[in-house]
Amino acid sequence: MELGIFLFFATVTIIAALMVVIARNPVHSALALMVCLVQVAALFVLLGSPFLAALQIFVYVGAVMVLVLFVIMMLDVREAARVRFLQGALIPGLVTLALLGAQMLLLLISSDRLSFVSTNQAPILKGGxxxxxxxxxxxxxxxxxxxxxxxxxxxxxxxxxxxxxxxx
Amino acid sequence: MMVPLYMYLAVGAALFIIGAAGVLLRRNLLIVLMSLELMLNSVSINLVAFSSFQGEFRGQIVAIFVIAITASEVAIALGILVALLRNKPTLEVDEITIMKG
Known part of the structure; x- marks a missing residue:
């Protein structure tokens, strides 16, 4: 049950994060980022820290994202750029990202300290x-x-x- | 059924890589700023996951500090953005070359 809820939240988080990077219009990007931040708050609740989740929603969704949306609408830069991505930096950037992802994956799989922490089976903090x-x-x-x-x-x-x- | 730690860490890593992709590849300055938020959030997920699985709460305190720092960072960054747009009305990062970078 908990695993199913976690998988749902994690999937929505990652899809919303992809929308932030892919979207053409900055307003759509900001709204997708709001969805992503709310899902991260839900992950915090699953991790047993509801105070941090409330703080995340108040500060990020309530203040920071509203500020960003205000600036987007005030600056009137809504015309979508025809070229979304940097031209010269595409190949080096993708290579860097692939290297970063491979390193993170390798660390997640093969780190022995990490397996020590996860097999420690300490009780999750309940009630925060x-x-x-x-x-x-x-x-x-x-x-x-x-x-x-x-x-x-x-x-x-x-x-x-x-x-x-x-x-x- | 309990969710294992590495799943949270995998979500954090995926968010970090997506945010880094936004910072490295996008041209719009506003979206670069929003991708920075994504990267900071992935770090908070990692901190809270480790603190929760070790029965500690110091990671949560560091995550609170991260949120506070992010709020001030966004305020300053948007201020610089507004001041920049007053001088040169573009948001594309490769056209902002005032400092010859």
């Missing part, structure tokens, strides 16, 4: 362990958390400065 997670986040990871907030503030100010038109 949200209390433990927040305790660890605000004790052990307090400094990275603060740094992240400063980075978000810098990004906010930077985006405003970059997009402001010159008024003098």
């Amino acid at each position: 362990g949200l209390e433990q997670l927040s305790k660890t986040m605000f004790t052990d990871y307090l400094l990275p958390f603060e740094v992240i907030s400063v980075i978000l503030l810098v990004a906010l100010v930077g985006a405003i400065v970059l997009t402001r038109s010159e008024v003098k």
Whole structure:
């Protein structure tokens, strides 16, 4: 049962990701990316971390993708490019991707550390362990958390400065 | 029936390769940015899968940080995009050669 649900989510994820890369219109691409991100959130739920799934939907689908769609519609660049793919880079790019895929596949098949982890049969975290997670986040990871907030503030100010038109 | 770990890792690897294909092959700058999101998401899948299968939750914390960093990255990237389009109205990556790259 769980395997069937997982296979369904994984298939939709990969098809949506292919749509992102193949689609001619950037708006279609953005919508396919939204579908893909929601499916990834579903995978997070299957992995026993519902908090992260909610965060994924709030931040990615709710904020980031809406921002991207706003920019696409504001810039009025909807006319589809006649040439979707880079001309000179097609063959080297495909060779690089094939090499990358082969390496990843080889690592997945033959890594002995990976088989150690997967045969370890540790119980999957149920219920997310949200209390433990927040305790660890605000004790052990307090400094990275603060740094992240400063980075978000810098990004906010930077985006405003970059997009402001010159008024003098 | 439990889903084995390598299936999650395979989904992550497939998403990463598709995202890399978008970054390397597409001409539209917006789609290159969206493919970057795909690659970051595949990394989060791997982190959460390992943390869940080891009964640990530190991977989830790193995934939260990845999401926060991605939000700021998108804000900055779209800001640069808008500022670039004000000077040169094109979105094709091979026509943006202001810095002679």
